[in-house]
Amino acid sequence: MSKGCFLSVVVPMYNEEEVIETTYRRLSDVLESLGETYEIIFVNDGSRDRTADIVHGICASDSRVKLVDFSRNFGHQIAVTAGMDYSSGRTVVLIDADLQDPPEIIKDMVERWREGYDVVYGKRIARKGETWFKKTTAAMFYRLLRSMTSVNIPVDTGDFRLMDRKVCDALCEMRERSRFIRGMVSWAGFRQASVEYVREERFAGETKYPLRKMIKLSLDAITSFSTKPLKFAGILGFLLSAAGFIYLLIVLYQRLFTETTQKGWTSLIIISLFFHGITLSLLGVLGEYIGRTYEESKRRPLYLVSEKVNFESGAVADRA
Ligand code: UDP
Ligand code: MG
Numbered sequence: 001m002s003k004g005c006f007l008s009v010v011v012p013m014y015n016e017e018e019v020i021e022t023t024y025r026r027l028s029d030v031l032e033s034l035g036e037t038y039e040i041i042f043v044n045d046g047s048r049d050r051t052a053d054i055v056h057g058i059c060a061s062d063s064r065v066k067l068v069d070f071s072r073n074f075g076h077q078i079a080v081t082a083g084m085d086y087s088s089g090r091t092v093v094l095i096d097a098d099l100q101d102p103p104e105i106i107k108d109m110v111e112r113w114r115e116g117y118d119v120v121y122g123k124r125i126a127r128k129g130e131t132w133f134k135k136t137t138a139a140m141f142y143r144l145l146r147s148m149t150s151v152n153i154p155v156d157t158g159d160f161r162l163m164d165r166k167v168c169d170a171l172c173e174m175r176e177r178s179r180f181i182r183g184m185v186s187w188a189g190f191r192q193a194s195v196e197y198v199r200e201e202r203f204a205g206e207t208k209y210p211l212r213k214m215i216k217l218s219l220d221a222i223t224s225f226s227t228k229p230l231k232f233a234g235i236l237g238f239l240l241s242a243a244g245f246i247y248l249l250i251v252l253y254q255r256l257f258t259e260t261t262q263k264g265w266t267s268l269i270i271i272s273l274f275f276h277g278i279t280l281s282l283l284g285v286l287g288e289y290i291g292r293t294y295e296e297s298k299r300r301p302l303y304l305v306s307e308k309v310n311f312e313s314g315a316v317a318d319r320a
């Protein structure tokens with residue numbers, strides 16, 4: 001029944017034992033009311049709590065629910081990728097497990113898809129129950145990213161979206177490790193539309209995106225979609241060496257044609273510190289790119305699955 005179903009819903013989970021039952025129920029209600037065939041693919045991203053057990057239980061009573069169980073935590077964007085790899089629907093919806101993205105919006109998304117759009121992304125017009133820090137940094141990040149890249153990445157959208165099969169297939173072809181899925185969807189093009197929604201509070205539990213993971217995601221986004229930091233490094237380096245050269249002429253002039261001798265080494269120290277600082281930070285920028293080039297060049301599988309539940313054997317090409 002799953003093969004060639006109408007809608008696949010991909011739900012990444014990392015330690016979501018408190019929300020998963022409710023998420024399943026609310027999702028099922030919405031999907032039932034659509035009157036179409038569907039599957040729900042839960043991807044367990046190496047949770048250390050009872051998440052996988054709970055989904056096993058659900059799988060046993062509902063064959064439309066599937067589980068892809070990772071061997072460890074590979075990260076949210078990779079978990080979503082795995083879900084897409086294993087999906088078979090004509091349309092694919094990505095949604096968080098914590099009910100911050102209301103499942104009811106899926107109906108509006110399907111409607112827009114029927115109008116002929118290939119990608120329908122959710123645009124957050126408000127975010128409830130998130131800290132001032134998260135909202136401000138997120139808003140700043142989306143605008144910074146937009147200013148740095150020629151790919152038209154819409155602001156204030158997350159991964160909550162519906163995609164046509166052809167968009168999903170296009171994304172599955174892209175096997176880069178530093179993944180920023182919403183950017184990759186924009187890059188892919190096709191006919192895109194948005195539906196607006198209010199981002200709710202997390203239903204239970206706490207965020208699985210600590211600052212560390214947020215920084216990693218934003219660096220992945222910027223380095224994947226912009227080479228401006230490299231260009232900026234080059235321009236800054238050029239300007240600074242030009243300034244250094246001018247100062248060198250001044251020093252030489254003073255030494256040869258005036259009586260003013262250099263007083264002490266304060267200025268030397270300052271300059272040396274300043275330039276070393278700049279050099280090191282620019283090396284850091286280069287390192288970000290080189291590190292990613294190295295990671296990509298290894299061409300390792302993106303993830304390892306330890307178990308699959310409710311999938312027909314041989315139904316899915318193993319792309320990992
Ligand atoms: N998530 C995941 N792997 C991770 C971190 C998060 O699969 O390493 C999942 C998480 O279970 C949730 C979604 O990604 O379904 C979004 O995470 P969360 O709601 O914690 O992020 P926030 O909404 O706070 O940005
Ligand atoms: Mg959340």
